[in-house]
Amino acid sequence: MVAPPRRDSVCVPRPRILATFSPRAHLPAALPAFPLGLAAHLTRGISTTGPAYNDPTTSATQALTFKRRLPHKPYAPLNKFRPARPKTAEEAVTNILYNTPEPVVGPEARHVLNCLVQNEPGVLSRVSGILAGRGFNIDSLVVAKTEVSDLSRMTIIFRGKGPHIEQARRQLEDLVPVWAVLDYTNTKLVERELLMVKVSILGPEHLHEQLATHDDVYYNDVLRLEQGHEQHEGMTPSAALQHTFSHLHSLTELARLFDGKIVDVSSDRVIIELCAKPNRIDSFVKLLKPFGILEAARSGVMAMPRSPVLDHYEAQQENAYGKDSGVDITQLPPG
Secondary structure (H helix, E strand, O other): OOOOOOOOOOOOOOOOOOOOOOOOOOOOOOOOOOOOOHHHHHHOOOOOOOOOOOOOOOOOHHHHHHHHHHOOOHHHOOOOOOOOOOOOHHHHHHHHHHHHOOOOOOOEEEEEEEEEOOOOOOHHHHHHHHHHHOOOOOOEEEEEHHHHHEEEEEEEEEEEHHHHHHHHHHHOOOOOEEEEEEEEEOOOOEEEEEEEEEEEEOOOOHHHHHOOOOOOHHHHHHHHHHHHOOOHHHHOOOHHHHHHHHHHHHHHHHHHHHHEEEEEOOOOOOEEEEEOOOOHHHHHHHHHHHHHHHEEEEEEEEEEEHHHOHHHHHHHHHHHHHEEEEEHHHOOOOO
């Protein structure tokens, strides 16, 4: 009969890989004793009461017993949530100002104002002074008297934002000599502008010779050296005349395409007159630049609202259809 194991001995599983181990009895005398926590960790996989590794068992909890005998690694500590420290008012405002996106500045819209003013001295300066005080740059300003002797009409075109335009309009209406201020910004208009431009017919290489400056001699010498104007000086009179009339013919055709006309012709330049919309005049000026523009003058934009088209025949036709579509119940047969 096998004697029961003593309390101070340890059962070692087979095959005999581990020797009989006692936490304190078998340590060398020269080494210090292990701490209790380390000794418990080393002996965690050794059981004094359970079956050995090779002992057969039919227990349903064999897997649990096996997993309990295995040494377990300690889990890493979970990340602790550290609440943010309370912010001061200065830090909160600074954060808001830093994260606030910049406002999107859109393009300034084009506005058209029509002022009906008293025909007296000083009105133009007072109206333009109000717009200049608000920082508006006037693109076009046209003033002229009307068929009424004491009434003048003023058309002002400038760029700005809606709220500022409304404030400027009300301030203009508060002036004593101003009868009314009409905002034609969102109205269908007929806009016309007059252009008179003086263009060279000698070609762009002679443009600096025709411009009156105090450095004419210096510019002419530089152009002769750099661009070889000696070739043009050696041109025969017939070739020079043909060259000039070729430019004149090109300018005449270009003016005809834009419904303009030549109002003055000289030996080296012409004056072209054109009345059209502002954007059409801009395109015409761009096409004239290669020929050499000597002078240009624009009258400014004159604007007048379009009148609605009334179709009197359409109203009569609708009434006729309305009469025919109705059915008189009294004229229906019985039943």
